Amino acid sequence: MNLSVHAKSPTVVVVDYGMGNLRSAQKGLEKAGVKAVITSDPAAVQSADAVVLPGVGAFQDCMANLAEAGLVAPVMGAIEQGKPFLGICLGMQLLMTISEEFGVHRGLDIIPGRVVRFDPDTRLKVPHMGWNRVHYSGDSRLFEGIEDGSFFYFVHSYYVAPEDGSVVCGWTDYGERFCSAIARDNLFATQFHPEKSHNHGLKVLQNFGRIVSECS
Amino acid sequence: MSPGKDELARRIIPCLDVTEGRVVKGVQFVDLIDAGDPVEVAAAYNEQGADEVTFLDITASSDKREIILDVVRRTAETVFIPLTVGGGVRNLENIRDLLKAGADKVSINTAAVDRPEFVSEASKRFGSQCIVVAIDAKRTSGPDGSLAWEVYIHGGRTPTGIDVVQWAARMEEYGAGEFMLTSMDKDGTKDGYDIELTRTISDTVNIPIIASGGVGTLHHMYEGFVDGGASAVLAASIFHFKEYTVGEAKEYLQSRGVPMRL
Incomplete structure (x- = not known):
């Protein structure tokens, strides 16, 4: 008989709404020591201790799929309850009020702000695709143990412009200076893909995992 | 937001030709248990600092697609950099299967020429960021006798x-997110990339270009980036046969002013 008492390990869900490579996000979390389950079940998201919202593709499709799957309320609920949340790429952009991708579309409006396209006048290639530096500002819990200005993997044509600059915890230069990471209480989001950013990315996921265990 | 500089690193992408789940001709790394296993080779390049890895599946038979999916699944468990898979991508279901297995991008070649709308359907459904259009180009003369290039398909066999x-x-x-531009004239020569081709296309389009075909020295990579305007360079034998490591290539390029992720 095993008499040792195990603390129940927190449940981290990776929200599956039909967009993108979820397997890498799950495996990246696993590699960083965070057990995560992929789910499209609203009830599972509702009862989770922490939520990871990945996403690639078009903003409008992502919002539509999220709504169709009945996942908007559970995701919003998790954030409102202060559960640790990590939005990745489009999962970050969805937090904004509106997006200007292919017309104007409403987002979740959790962080007041807009999603805008890189200025074509910079004559730089769009999508912004590849490894770029993230410089930290403000809340640096997500980047603990990673040198300032380290490289992370990006692939996107739009970026977030939050109204309140104090939520920006990382910024990146690509012809213009844009917000590449957000932190507000237990809400985190990155424009880059930590699950594709080698050791630095895995460290970000590990840091998120630590925040999750501290909260659980 | 406020103006900023361009800090985006240029990318180095080792490419593995894979058939029926095995690396074609193998690679020469001393420390690998199985140099024919694409998963193990991809992991080795990941450790060397490769910015992405590309698998080109040249399996002749299309009823063996499950094999490459298994390779992709196993790679995604150990390699946490972007993975592109090309070869035999003919329909939306092929793309969905590859992305679900853990690929980040797919490259489309022959199927795009057969039906160009496939590229717009794919980019609408999955996003431009994961749709790489591979172009095999061969030199020819334009109507006025000027230098031009012709698209080839079926692995470079068919003009x-x-x-x-x-x-x-x-x-x-049509929504391509990136081009993988291979020079048929240069491929296998080790003479360097077709710089005129790379520069011409780079100046024509606004999406990133991966230069491919002909790299034999690190200086060729420099030319691909600086003279050709490529965002990334693809290389195979130069790394597979241990002439250089990815790390050595990056040191060389960085020291000559090409921004690298070191």
């Missing part, structure tokens, strides 16, 4: 009569 510059512009319009 199409399509002009590469026009094709690239059309594919960008």
Whole structure:
């Protein structure tokens, strides 16, 4: 008989709404020591201790799929309850009020702000695709143990412009200076893909995992 | 937001030809248990600092797609950098299966020429960021005798009569996220990339270009980036046969002013 008492390990869900490579996000979390389950079940998201919202593709499709799957309320609920949340790429952009991708579309409006396209006048290639530096500002819990200005993997044509600059915890230069990471209480989001950013990315996921265990 | 500089690193992408789940011709790394296993080779390049890895599946039979999916699944468990898979991508279901297995991008070649709308359907459904259009280009003369390039398909065996510059512009319009531009003239020569081709396409379109075909020295990579305007360079034998490591290539390029992720 095993008499040792195990603390129940927190449940981290990776929200599956039909967009993108979820397997890498799950495996990246696993590699960083965070057990995560992929789910499209609203009830599972509702009862989770922490939520990871990945996403690639078009903003409008992502919002539509999220709504169709009945996942908007559970995701919003998790954030409102202060559960640790990590939005990745489009999962970050969805937090904004509106997006200007292919017309104007409403987002979740959790962080007041807009999603805008890189200025074509910079004559730089769009999508912004590849490894770029993230410089930290403000809340640096997500980047603990990673040198300032380290490289992370990006692939996107739009970026977030939050109204309140104090939520920006990382910024990146690509012809213009844009917000590449957000932190507000237990809400985190990155424009880059930590699950594709080698050791630095895995460290970000590990840091998120630590925040999750501290909260659980 | 406020103006900023361009800090985006240029990318180095080792490419593995894979058939029926095995690396074609193998690679020469001393420390690998199985140099024919694409998963193990991809992991080795990941450790060397490769910015992405590309698998080109040249398995002849299309009923063996499950094999490459298994390779992709196993790679995604150990390699946490972007993975592109090309070869035999013919329909939306092929793309969905590859992305679900853990690929980040797919490259489309022959199927795009057969039916260009496939590229727009794919980019609408999965996003431009994961749709790489591979173009095999061969030198020819334009109507006025000027230098031009023709699109080839079926692994470079079949000419199409399509002009590469026009094709690239059309594919960008259809939602391609990136071009993998291979020079048929240079491929296998170790003479360097076709810089005129790379520069011409880079100046024509606004999406990133991966230069491919002909790299034999680290200076060729430098030319691909600086003279050709490539965002990334693809290389195979130069790394597989241990002439250089990815790390050595990056040190060389960084010291000559090409921004690298070191």
